[in-house]
Amino acid sequence: MSINYIAALLFSLFSILCSFGQDNLDIKEIYIDNGLVYKVSNNTRFTGVAQKVRKNGHVVFEDFYNDGVILHSINYFNSRNKEPAAKTIYHKNFVPKQTVKYLSNEKGAWQELTHYDENGLKILEETKRDGIITYSCEFLNGKKHGKEYCFEEDGTKLTFYYRRGKKIKQ
Missing domain, CATH: 2.20.220 (Glycosyl hydrolase fold)
Incomplete structure (x- = not known):
């Protein structure tokens, strides 16, 4: 196999994997309506991670969503190494x-x-x-x-x- 063929194959595989990735948005880029979370940009249900990040780059918390429903949330201590202070797991009908x-x-x-x-x-x-x-x-x-x-x-x-x-x- 030629180097160009392998490089093209790896590039297309990487592109496919990236297209299925989850969004990583700022908390200001989502909104809640009837208990579901939507993106502000296109009004679709949000799947991915919503973060609150300070100006100095420290992550305060992350909320994980799937199709507009929150799955879990992680709050972090105020440090550079993202050490979790608390993790909350949400159950849909609990x-x-x-x-x-x-x-x-x-x-x-x-x-x-x-x-x-x-x-x-x-x-x-x-x-x-x-x-x-x-x-x-x-x-x-x-x-x-x-x-x-x-x-x-x-x-x-x-x-x-x-x-x-x-x-x-x-």
Whole structure:
């Protein structure tokens, strides 16, 4: 076989593979309509990766889509080496009852719990340190509704009340 024939074969194979690749777009180049994600440029369902990239080139997060449906999302630490901070996997027909985030810093570790109703709407948000609830807030239709309490750094308990997202004056 001649070198030109092999080069032409490799070039055409590479071109075919690249044509089937997924798009890699900025998050500003897509939009959501009725729970599906579309490209702004041609209004077609998006398949590929949507990224949020800072001016310095650091990738903040990536969302992976197939035919307009989100598959998973990766959030990254603020570093050059794209070290994942959190990965969320989405299931098409799954409505979570509770999500738990495990977080830590130099002051210690804590958990953030979010409870949902059967429609997937947030109904309660809590933060726990060493098994003790340090923050709690009730929700109705996605808005604060009911009692919210937390603690100041000196240990003083604060309690606030909300009705349909508006704070009630006491």
